[in-house]
Amino acid sequence: MSVARFIADQRTNYAVPHTLVCALLGVSLAWFYKWIKRANGPGAASGLFTDTARRRDSVDRAVKVAFKDAKGLHGSPRLHADLRDAGWEISEKTVAESMRRQGLVARVIKRRGGLTRQDKTKKPFPDLLCRDFTAPAPNCRWVGDITEIPTAEGKLYLATVIDLYSRRLLGAATSAHPDAELACAAIRMAVTARGGKEAIWREDQAERLVFHTDRGSTYTATSFTTLCADLGIRQSMGRVGSCFDNAAAEAFFSSLEWEVLSRHEFDTRAQARRGRHRLGLRVL
Known part of the structure; x- marks a missing residue:
């Protein structure tokens, strides 16, 4: 848990003034207010750290970590699957919105050009698989x-x-x-x-x-x-x-x-x- 979140929790859950907790921990009030503004977004000046803002902050941090673990290659669909596998109950739309807020954009790779060049003088072999990519045993x-x-x-x-x-x-x-x-x-x-x-x-x-x-x-x-x-x-x-x-x-x-x-x-x-x-x- 971060220091700022601890201070916010003391104020929200136990009614301990944030000014007192900041003083006890030696934390600047200006720094704490900046953190609340980033976490709460517009309207943070009211000083209220809402449940919605908490959830959004948690989601943003989880999405950022998942994006970093994926080396910046996964977009919202695959990040959504990664987070679901990690136990998050979250929608793909929420993941996409979090990525937009944080400016996270998956890298686009160049697809290889086709290498197939058919020799018209050679008769091709028939298709024996017909898109059935299964096999009953090894080496079949x-x-x-x-x-x-x-x-x-x-x-x-x-x-x-x-x-x-x-x-x-x-x-x-x-x-x-x-x-x-x-x-x-x-x-x-x-x-x-x-x-x-x-x-x-x-x-x-x-x-x-x-x-x-x-x-x-x-x-x-x-x-x-x-x-x-x-x-x-x-x-x-x-x-x-x-x-x-x-x-x-x-x-x-x-x-x-x-x-x-x-x-x-x-x-x-x-x-x-x-x-x-x-x-x-x-x-x-």
Whole structure:
């Protein structure tokens, strides 16, 4: 409890004059009046510290702490969820009003540009998931995509492989170029993480592991399709321009950009690679 709040409580709850409490605590009356004016807002000159003002002051302090804990990234909807999780009974409108009073504005991050470039000469694979991003067991359905990590030296590209059963990141390869070699490195990493080709191989053609991506030329390149065939992996692809067809992979990148990349800046690609574990890109 702050000193000013203690003084106000003595006056409100026990009728102890604030002038006496200030004198006993060695606190300036001018400072206390300024605090009341800030806490009560307009009309504070009356000297009344109302229950409404108390509640507003408590809400403002809680919102400010939650905003700081979120690194200034959360707007009123997400701050409202954070406060509800912390036990507050509060509406989203109240959180928004508190943010306006305090001048708290969530940071806006730049969304990555689309990296999908379709090779019209290659026939795309059919969509085997049809937006059903669930799996009955490990190594049945994987999804993948490529995003970019900005650095002062230039862009670093990240290719991922995620198991839809556990939602674990199995592969996270990086390169200065978003090419088929990068995609191959990510899928090899994922296969190794799960025990090698023998661990994911299934004799039944219909039950082979499915790897779902977009229709980018990276995933239709001969080197990548050949690798998947050698590993016994069936490829699956969504439609061009539809993020919903690969929503699970897109959701991972959205969280990565919002929660992690917007808080870090890298001078070089090597620095970004070294920071992979700090960025939360540990392969499980």
